[in-house]
Amino acid sequence: MLDNAAAVLMRLVSESGRELVDFTQKDVEPVNEGFIIGYSCGVRTRDDSIERVTIYVNTSPSAPVDEHTVELLDAAGRRLTAWAYPQDPALPSLxxxxxxxxxxxxxxxxxxxxxxxxxxxxxxxxxxxxxxxxxxxxxxxxxxxxxxxxxxxxxxxxxxxxxxxxxxxxxxxxxxxxxxxxGELPGVPAIDVFERIDRARFAQGLEQLTQHIAQVSVTVGARESLARRVEWYAERMEETAPVFARQTGLLARVVHERYAATEVPRPVTIHGDLHLGQIFVSEDDPSVITGILDIDTAGLGDPADDRGALFGHVVVSAVERSAGTPAGASLSAFADELQAGWRGDQRVAAIAATHLMGHALASAGRGDDRGAASAQLLLERAVAVLG
Missing domain, CATH: 3.30.200 (Phosphorylase Kinase; domain 1)
Incomplete structure (x- = not known):
């Protein structure tokens, strides 16, 4: 993703008259034609003290810039842009x-x-x-x-x-x-208390909530389905973790074929990025849904997108917690129940597999053994979803 990160970060820090002492990669965010990679850096200041600075490097050639952004070229001649948190050029209010x-x-x-x-x-x-x-x-x-x-x-x-x-x-x-x-929404995120949830009651409440959302009158379209750009995930995986490139490429071709072969449904209002961190439940009775967050992506769209997104998030949450824990076991069972509910619907299956590829890309981007193991499990589940 970023060739010789140490040299790039040293050049960035030295431009402000300081010295890079150490750095560790924090996170990776796929964007457009590249990635935004975050680094926690130890920086020696002019008075010889050490301070922690978070630096983000964007490898996309179309990355936005402002007066706080530094532009430079890497060893291969690619344009890079960078900023120190919180001076994010895409978020001027931060x-x-x-x-x-x-x-x-x-x-x-x-x-x-x-x-x-x-x-x-x-x-x-x-x-x-x-x-x-x-x-x-x-x-x-x-x-x-x-x-x-x-x-x-x-x-x-x-x-x-x-x-x-x-x-x-x-x-x-x-x-x-x-x-x-x-304002504040009452309750707690469902993902935080899922081991205490009666899954049947929760699923019934979730179905009622999605039907309620479908009746909301909106004037905008929902976020484009991830399945429409599944090849992008395969391309990013080839850059991030080539060991998974062949498997991801094969998955992308199957998703593209399956999704293109299905009929486009009549659009209704959907959430656009549904997952358990955004569904709030009662702390006393966590099977009861109290509200929903992050409707930024909501609009007219395909209900299959919400079903595929939720499934992908439940699977990755189960993988992160492992099946040996109460929360992991409950999440794994819920993923199976969700899949049983749409088994045979190739449109949902294609979207769900795309979300699993996206989560696998994020896991592989961590650059450690645990991330690689999670990515492999997610890709195997995507294969199983597509049958």
Whole structure:
């Protein structure tokens, strides 16, 4: 993915008059024609102290840039761009909510007194989005940082879902710079308590929720089905972990053939990226669904996309926890139950296999033995799904 990372990082750090002491790879995010790779770096400053800095390097030739981005060429002459967190060029609002003092100023524009607010990063996908939890003296809010072009649409989706009675967080407002301020959703993520869930009751509630979502009136399309660009995953795998390239290439060809041979259904409103981390349940009775998060990708689309996405997430969650744990065993059984529910539907199978390939790519990108083992298990399940 990144040839001679040490040399690239040394050049980046030296441009600010500092010295690279050590580094470790944190994460990998596939984007467009390349990857965004995160590194936790130890940097020696001018006063001889050591500070930790997170540096992200984007290998895509079409990567965005701004005044905080450094551009350089690697040994092969490829264009690279890099930035230090939180100066993400795709998320210009991120620095403004990454520090308590700055966040207080931003929240005051929404009419919220946030003096002394405490911040915690809940999720960050470089180049795509970030979610920060903001705890004030009396309330809790979530600042969602997205590309500026998406903020208005995300706010509108929350308004429409709530008007239709679908339990999603209340959107307080949005900023044209790419910030959406959301209220708190009651309950806990289903993935955190899945070993306590009655799977039959949960599945029934989930079916009711998806039918409710299908009735929401929206004006935008959902995220494009991953199955439409399955070859992209095969190409990225060849760059990331060539040992899996042949297997992934074969899977991609089968997915393409199966998906293309199925009939396109009438579009309805779907979530667009359904998984157990976004489905909230009652803490006292976790079989009861209390709401759903992250409807950024929602819109008119194919119900098979939500079914395939959920299955893929359940499988990778079971693999990460291992079947020997209570949570892993329950998740593994639920994956089998989900598959039994759509067995014979080649469209769902093709989409589910694509999601498994995507999760395998992320696992292989970790660059360690555990990641490689997980990738192999996920690819084997994709083969089984396709029969």
């Amino acid at each position: 620095p403004a909510v990454s520090y308590p003092e700055a966040a207080g100023v931003v929240l005051s524009k929404f009419g919220i007194a946030a003096e002394g607010a405490r911040l915690r990063m809940e999720a960050y996908r470089p180049g795509k989005r970030a979610v920060l939890r903001v705890d004030t003296a009396t309330e809790r809010w979530f600042a969602k940082v997205v590309h500026p072009s998406l903020a208005s649409t995300i706010h509108d989706l929350h308004e429409r879902f709530r008007a239709a009675g679908v339990p999603v967080p209340r959107s307080i407002g949005f900023s044209d710079a790419g910030l959406v301020l959301l």
